[in-house]
Amino acid sequence: xxxxxxxxxxxxxxxxxxxxxxxxxxxxxxxxxxxxxxxxxxxxxxxxxxxxxxxxxxxxxxxxxxxxxxxxxxxxxxxxxxxxxxxxxxxxxxxxxxxxxxxxxxxxxxxxxxxxxxxxxxxxxxxxxxxxxxxxxxxxxxxxxxxxxxxxxxxxxxxxxxxxxxxxxxxxxxxxxxxxxxxxxxxxxxxxxxxxxxxxxxxxxxxxxxxxxxxxxxxxxxxxxxxxxxxxxxxxxxxxxxxxxxxxxxxxxxxxxxxxxxxxxxxxxxxxxxxxxxxxxxxxxxxxxxxxxxxxxxxxxxxxxxxxxxxxxxxxxxxxxxxxxxxxxxxxxxxxxxxxxxxxxxxxxxxxxxxxxxxxxxxxxxxxxxxxxxxxxxxxxxxxxxxxxxxxxx
Numbered sequence: 072x073x074x075x076x077x078x079x080x081x082x083x084x085x086x087x088x089x090x091x092x093x094x095x096x097x098x099x100x101x102x103x104x105x106x107x108x109x110x111x112x113x114x115x116x117x118x119x120x121x122x123x124x125x126x127x128x129x130x131x132x133x134x135x136x137x138x139x140x141x142x143x144x145x146x147x148x149x150x151x152x153x154x155x156x157x158x159x160x161x162x163x164x165x166x167x168x169x170x171x172x173x174x175x176x177x178x179x180x181x182x183x184x185x186x187x188x189x190x191x192x193x194x195x196x197x198x199x200x201x202x203x204x205x206x207x208x209x210x211x212x213x214x215x216x217x218x219x220x221x222x223x224x225x226x227x228x229x230x231x232x233x234x235x236x237x238x239x240x241x242x243x244x245x246x247x248x249x250x251x252x253x254x255x256x257x258x259x260x261x262x263x264x265x266x267x268x269x270x271x272x273x274x275x276x277x278x279x280x281x282x283x284x285x286x287x288x289x290x291x292x293x294x295x296x297x298x299x300x301x302x303x304x305x306x307x308x309x310x311x312x313x314x315x316x317x318x319x320x321x322x323x324x325x326x327x328x329x330x331x332x333x334x335x336x337x338x339x340x341x342x343x344x345x346x347x348x349x350x351x352x353x354x355x356x357x358x359x360x361x362x363x364x365x366x367x368x369x370x371x372x373x374x375x376x377x378x379x380x381x382x383x384x385x386x387x388x389x390x391x392x393x394x395x396x397x398x399x400x401x402x403x404x405x406x407x408x409x410x411x412x413x414x415x416x417x418x419x420x421x422x423x424x425x426x427x428x429x430x431x432x433x434x435x436x437x438x439x440x441x442x443x444x445x446x447x448x449x450x451x452x453x454x455x456x457x458x459x460x461x462x463x464x465x
Contacts, residue, residue, distance in 0.1 A: 218258065248275070415428035
């Protein structure tokens with residue numbers, strides 16, 4: 072039985088009376104027995120078995136469940152503290168995007184037999200399975216979702232999915248693939264749908280992505296060779312694919328910002344300890360005025376990002392305002408790399424050690440690319456400048 076006993080089945084609201092300290096203790100207990108460096112599925116399984124994954128969601132609407140932003144932030148901070156960026160990315164994408172999108176297709180009729188989508192969701196919530204979000208397409212850059220080439224056809228009362236997906240987090244370990252596909256020609260937002268594709272289905276091939284970074288994220292490329300599925304593997308209403316994705320993308324951008332705060336804070340703490348422990352002429356490097364100034368600037372940058380997360384968390388989690396997600400994603404891109412680059416420089420040769428600050432910086436570059444590159448996010452912020460400036464004057 073779940074340790075968070077008040078949580079209802081499915082994605083029903085979690086017990087709002089659970090105090091934050093109890094939630095954090097639950098997180099700590101859930102991962103206490105998971106060894107450092109354990110495969111990401113083991114981390115996910117422990118979270119599911121403890122009731123953490125079910126307890127993340129406290130509300131919902133026609134486009135799926137709404138995450139509790141404070142609990143999401145606590146989850147990412149706890150997982151990040153393990154120091155495995157691949158595992159954190161694996162958890163983030165599933166908790167903030169894949170599971171909520173899967174929840175948009177959940178069977179709401181109690182008397183109805185569970186659909187494959189509902190059954191898959193239950194397995195993922197309990198941690199006994201993983202789901203990979205397969206959106207980035209072989210036929211178009213990740214920033215051009217409306218240009219994707221993966222096709223969804225309706226034939227003989229079933230579904231046929233054909234195409235390819237690139238740079239899919241969890242692709243090499245997930246039991247299920249959540250595939251965004253084109254249901255008809257065009258670039259209109261109603262031209263796309265989500266399909267639940269079992270990874271073991273005939274016609275599905277997954278190959279490893281050629282990278283040594285974020286190894287525990289099990290990133291891969293997926294080929295879908297005319298994969299045939301029953302009609303009930305359609306997730307949500309046909310043609311609502313991009314609407315659902317847009318609704319939950321702001322949650323993923325909030326999660327990315329929360330992770331960036333945890334990650335940069337962890338690296339800053341490690342850097343400070345190293346500066347205190349290294350001496351020049353009998354004095355710790357920490358007392359060098361240039362070092363202190365640069366370090367303080369990094370602290371200010373992270374503090375600003377943290378404040379922005381707290382200010383926009385509720386709005387971003389509910390998907391009510393697209394500018395919230397764009398602001399958060401832009402702030403991450405402008406903050407994380409600058410802070411991590413300075414930490415890597417301050418650590419000197421130690422930063423090049425295995426798993427050191429230089430590697431962390433390279434892995435954290437995903438924060439400025441996945442879910443929307445920083446430059447495009449800044450363009451979106453500029454588009455919303457009139458609205459933002461008006462809000463700030465009121």
